[in-house]
Amino acid sequence: MLGLGIGVHEAGYLYCTPWLPTLSEPGVGHFIWFLAPLIDLVLFILLGLMMGWLAGVRGVPSPRTQLILARTLIGLAGVHVAWLLKLGPRRGTEVELGSGLTTTLLGFALAFVLARLVTSLAGRRATKAFEAAGHWSTRAVAGILSVIAVLLLIGLGIDSSGEFTVAPAARANSSPAAGLPNIVLISLDTVRADHLSVYGYARPTTPVLERLARRGTLFENATAPSSWTLPSHATVFTGLLPHQHGAMWLYPLDPSVRTMAEVLASLGYETAGFNANIHYGQRMWGIAQGFGIYRDDSETLRHNFAATLLGRVVAQPLYQQLIRNDLMERRNAGELNRQVIRWLEGGPRHPFFLFVNYLDAHHPYLAPPPFDGRFGKLSAAAIAGVDAMRGTRVPPPLPPDLHKSLIAGYDNSLAYLDDQVGRLLDAIARLPDGANTIIIVTADHGEAFGEHGPYGHEWTLHRELVHVPLILAGPGIPEGLRIAHVARTRELFPTVLDLASGDRFPLRYSSLRRFWTAGYRPTPWDDAVISELIPNTGPAHRLAYVSLLTSEWQYIHGSDGDVELYRWPTDPQEKTNLADSPEYQQTVREMQQRVTELLSLSLPPWRQPDYFAALGGALSAHDVLFSAALQTNRPSGPRRIGTSQALFSPDSPVRLRQLSPSEEELINSLPYR
Numbered sequence: 207m208l209g210l211g212i213g214v215h216e217a218g219y220l221y222c223t224p225w226l227p228t229l230s231e232p233g234v235g236h237f238i239w240f241l242a243p244l245i246d247l248v249l250f251i252l253l254g255l256m257m258g259w260l261a262g263v264r265g266v267p268s269p270r271t272q273l274i275l276a277r278t279l280i281g282l283a284g285v286h287v288a289w290l291l292k293l294g295p296r297r298g299t300e301v302e303l304g305s306g307l308t309t310t311l312l313g314f315a316l317a318f319v320l321a322r323l324v325t326s327l328a329g330r331r332a333t334k335a336f337e338a339a340g341h342w343s344t345r346a347v348a349g350i351l352s353v354i355a356v357l358l359l360i361g362l363g364i365d366s367s368g369e370f371t372v373a374p375a376a377r378a379n380s381s382p383a384a385g386l387p388n389i390v391l392i393s394l395d396t397v398r399a400d401h402l403s404v405y406g407y408a409r410p411t412t413p414v415l416e417r418l419a420r421r422g423t424l425f426e427n428a429t430a431p432s433s434w435t436l437p438s439h440a441t442v443f444t445g446l447l448p449h450q451h452g453a454m455w456l457y458p459l460d461p462s463v464r465t466m467a468e469v470l471a472s473l474g475y476e477t478a479g480f481n482a483n484i485h486y487g488q489r490m491w492g493i494a495q496g497f498g499i500y501r502d503d504s505e506t507l508r509h510n511f512a513a514t515l516l517g518r519v520v521a522q523p524l525y526q527q528l529i530r531n532d533l534m535e536r537r538n539a540g541e542l543n544r545q546v547i548r549w550l551e552g553g554p555r556h557p558f559f560l561f562v563n564y565l566d567a568h569h570p571y572l573a574p575p576p577f578d579g580r581f582g583k584l585s586a587a588a589i590a591g592v593d594a595m596r597g598t599r600v601p602p603p604l605p606p607d608l609h610k611s612l613i614a615g616y617d618n619s620l621a622y623l624d625d626q627v628g629r630l631l632d633a634i635a636r637l638p639d640g641a642n643t644i645i646i647v648t649a650d651h652g653e654a655f656g657e658h659g660p661y662g663h664e665w666t667l668h669r670e671l672v673h674v675p676l677i678l679a680g681p682g683i684p685e686g687l688r689i690a691h692v693a694r695t696r697e698l699f700p701t702v703l704d705l706a707s708g709d710r711f712p713l714r715y716s717s718l719r720r721f722w723t724a725g726y727r728p729t730p731w732d733d734a735v736i737s738e739l740i741p742n743t744g745p746a747h748r749l750a751y752v753s754l755l756t757s758e759w760q761y762i763h764g765s766d767g768d769v770e771l772y773r774w775p776t777d778p779q780e781k782t783n784l785a786d787s788p789e790y791q792q793t794v795r796e797m798q799q800r801v802t803e804l805l806s807l808s809l810p811p812w813r814q815p816d817y818f819a820a821l822g823g824a825l826s827a828h829d830v831l832f833s834a835a836l837q838t839n840r841p842s843g844p845r846r847i848g849t850s851q852a853l854f855s856p857d858s859p860v861r862l863r864q865l866s867p868s869e870e871e872l873i874n875s876l877p878y879r
Contacts, residue, residue: 209243209246209247209248209249209250209251209253210243210246210247210250211283212246212250212283212286212287213242213243213244213245213246213247214242214243215287216242216243216246216286216290216514216515217238217239217241217242217243219290219295220232220233220234220238220242220295220513220514221234221238221239223294223295224295224490225295225490226456228456228457228458229458229490229491230458230490231489231490232295232490232504233295233488233490233504233513234295234504234509234510234513235504235505235506235509235510236505237505237506237507237510238510238513238514241507241510241511241514242510242514245511245514245516246286246516249516250279250282250283253279253282254279280320284315284316284320286515288312288316289515289519290515293515293518293519295513385642385708386473386474386475386557386706386708387557387642387643387644387680387681387682387705387706388556388557388558388559388560388634388637388639388640388642388643388644389470389475389557389558389559389560389643389644389646389702389705389706390559390560390561390562390634390643390644390645390646391442391466391559391560391561391562391646391648391698391702392562392563392564392627392630392645392646392647392648393439393442393561393562393563393564393648393649393650394564394567394623394627394647394648394649394675395435395482395483395563395564395565395566395567395568395649395650396565396567396568396569396649396650396651396652396653396663397567397620397623397649397652397653397674397675398649398652398653398670398671398673398674399428399649399652399673399674399675400670400673400778401616401617401620402415402620402675403415403416404416404418404419404424404675404677405426405675409581409617410621411581411617411620411621411624412620412621412624413624414624414625414627414628414631415624415627415647415675415677418631418645418647418677418679419677419679419686419688420685420686421679421685421686422645422677422678422679422680422683422684422685422687423677423678423679423683423684423685423687423688423689423721423722424675424676424677424687424688424689425676425677425689425693425718425721426688426689426690427673427690427691427692427693427755428648428673428674428675428676428692428693428694428695429672429673429674429692429693429694429695429735429737429755430649430650430651430652430671430672430673430674430695430737431447431448431694431695431696431736431737431738432448432651432667432672432737432738432739433651433652433663433664433665433666433667433671433672433737433739434486434650434651434663434664434739435483435486435487435650435651436453436454436455436459436486436491436493437451437453437454437738437739438650438651438695439486439487439493439563439650440453440459440492440493441695441696441699442466442648442650442695442696442698442699443459443465443466443467443493443495443699444459444463444464444465444466444699444851445696445697445698445699445700445716445848445850445851446463446696446847446848446851447696447736447738447805447808447817447847447848448738448739448814448817449738449805449808449812449813449814449815449816449817449818450808450809450810450811450812450813450814450847450848450851451463451813451814452813452814453491453492453814454740454814454816454817455740457814458490458491458492459491459492459493459495460492460813461492461495463851464496464851464854465495465496466496466559466698466699466702466703467479467495467496467497467559467561468495468496469496469703469854470496470559470702470703470706471496471498471559473706473707474557475557475558475559475706476498476554476555476556476557476558476559477496477497477498477499477558477559477561478497478498478499478500478501478549478554478558478559478560478561479493479494479497479499479500479501479560479561479562479563480500480501480542480545480546480549480560480561480562480563481493481500481501481502481503481561481562481563482503482536482537482538482539482541482542482563482564482565482566483502483503483563483565483568484503484509484533484535484536484565487502487503487563487565488502488503488504489502489504490504497561499549501545503535503537506535506537508534508535509535511534511535512533512534512535517534521534522534530572531570531572531586531589531590532570532572536565537565538565538566538574538622538626539564539566539622539623539626539627540574540626540629542562542564543626543629543630543633546560546562546630546633547629547630547633550633550634550637551633556639557642557706559702559706562630563650564623564626564627566619566622566623566626567616567619567620567623567653569589569592569653569662570584570589570592570593570615571584571589571612571615571616571618571619572584572615572619573615573618573619573621573622574622577618577619577621577622577625578618579618580617580618580621580622581614581617581618581621582610582611582614582615582618583611583614583615584611584612584614584615584618585608585611587608587611588604588608588609588611588612588615589612589615591604591605591608591612592604592612592661592662595660595661595662596662600659600660601656601659601660601661603656604656604661609655609656612655612661613655616653616655627647631645641681642680642681643680644678644679644680644681644682644683644705645677645678645679645680646676646677646678646698646702647675647676647677648674648675648676648677648695648698649674649675650674651663651671651672651674652670652671652672652673652674653670653671654666654668654670654671655670657670657779657780658670658780664739664741665741666739666751666762667737667738667739667751667752667753667762668760668762668780669760669772669774669778669779669780670779672737672753672755674695676693676695678701678718682705683722684722687722689721689722691721691728691732691733691757692732692733692735692755692756692757693718693721693735694735697716697717697718698718699850699851700713700716700717700850701713701717701718701719703717703850704717704719705717705719712853713850713853716849716850733756733757734754734755734756734800734804735754735755735756736752736753736754736801736804736805736847737751737752737753737755738750738751738752738753738817738820739751739752739817739820740816740817740819740820749764749765749766750764750765750816750817750818750819750820751763751764751765751820752801752805752817752820752821754797754800754801754804755774756797757775758773758774758775759771759772759773759774759793759797760772760774760780761794761797761798761801763798763801763820763821763822764820765819765820765821765822766822767822769785769794769798770783770785771783771784771785771790771793771794771797772784798821801821802821804847805818805821805847807846807847808846808847808848809846809847809848809849809851809852
């Protein structure tokens, strides 16, 4: 029974304690209420049996010996609680030996002393209780515990059975207009465009995407708003830059912001999201806002097991050492597809909006067979080499053989991912109205392999991290078109609503549809793509960045004052920094002025102004946030960043904000609404 009590405590702690104080939801699901008690019940049964066997080697243990054994088990329970509190609901499994030993001894000592104190105060009553307990047969105790274990298993099964049951309130809240297309948004987590054969890469990594591009439109120079998952996805779903929607390392997406899923639901769409990102894809970060169905790792059995103390301290390290150098709860594209296709075959109401985020191109790049050797084998030494660099801004480069192996592993993962995207597209094509479906494929960010120092992502805003794929195909989208002009994935928010609303919302001026509209001519507004970043590093090393991409330049400004300028059309790998060249100083000043102007003219509220630290003193909080003159004298109009979001009322339900006569006149005067 002690194990059962410990398990209930662990489940309650994990379920009621968010990963961070800024989050309102836990990182586990209802599974944990059955799983943690079951695991700890079995664990303490085994501990009790082992201790009882050791104590009974010379015969039946006396009541006094049983009392000592009980105190010892309570001491072990204290160790369990101490480790749980030490690790917290989110912290990793790696701890220093000295620190772990201190935690173990302290937890055991406190619990053992407390048990001894209580039983000593109880005196003879405690001894009599153990004498009475001795009369219980082993079979009776085993029977009771077996019944409890079976009940927990049944509860676990029931909790996981109604996976796709949707409450009526979660359904779309208005009647759909006839003929509206289904919309499928596929995000390829951590996929850089220049490693895709559809973008000219030498290896045939993406034959499926090549076929998709032939029946749709491909943007050759699409840019992500940041170089890691949460702010990029939040931007795609809201049309806002990171400093506007507020999502970053410690903060979820602000719930007052309207999301793509919310607006589509108001149009009558059934909305569903399936996200394989283990951390920042979970609903607690606000990404699930507006989805009637949202499936992330918090509701998987493996994730909940990995969140338990036994999973983190014992199972996960053993899994990495003996089976696979990865997190054991991570789902590959095949597993995610089975869940998505099951939902599709279950008959979602039409039209539907489906969001799928695959994680297979993310480190450690372990593609399953037969793709694990498609372009060469990924060595364990290469993975270990990158792991050793974590937390290092300027690591030493990998040896050439390990670097080659790492690239092969990444490309293998892309090939596997492409194959699974094809399986999903085939399932969509089999639907009765599959032909009336718009497919959008993009990525939240790319991946670096030491081109500018770091490996992975999250550190900088160079092209290998923000140049991402963007392909659209479906009714109303030209076939075989490739658009070379720079584009923003931030504009997927107005684009999706534009394609889905039947011209109900005046969004065409910021929709990507303008690029394939007859007579379109790019404007200066189109030639400016902003990206923002605050890396997840310690305060001593935290540098914020902002970048501006135009048709000619990539400009990067760091909060330490460092400036980079690249002429990316002729230097796509950004090897030559022109910022210090005397002949380009005027260009540097113009780019900095343009960045400052664009950010200062972005629509408030600015929920995370820390991003402005990237410009140092160029854009102070006083000048931007608290200057009444600047706030009141700002020009109005759709060219301000965030105007698409401003069309919607912050009140519920989602509806169009009433435009002023001047705003309506301005929007209607635009040639490409």
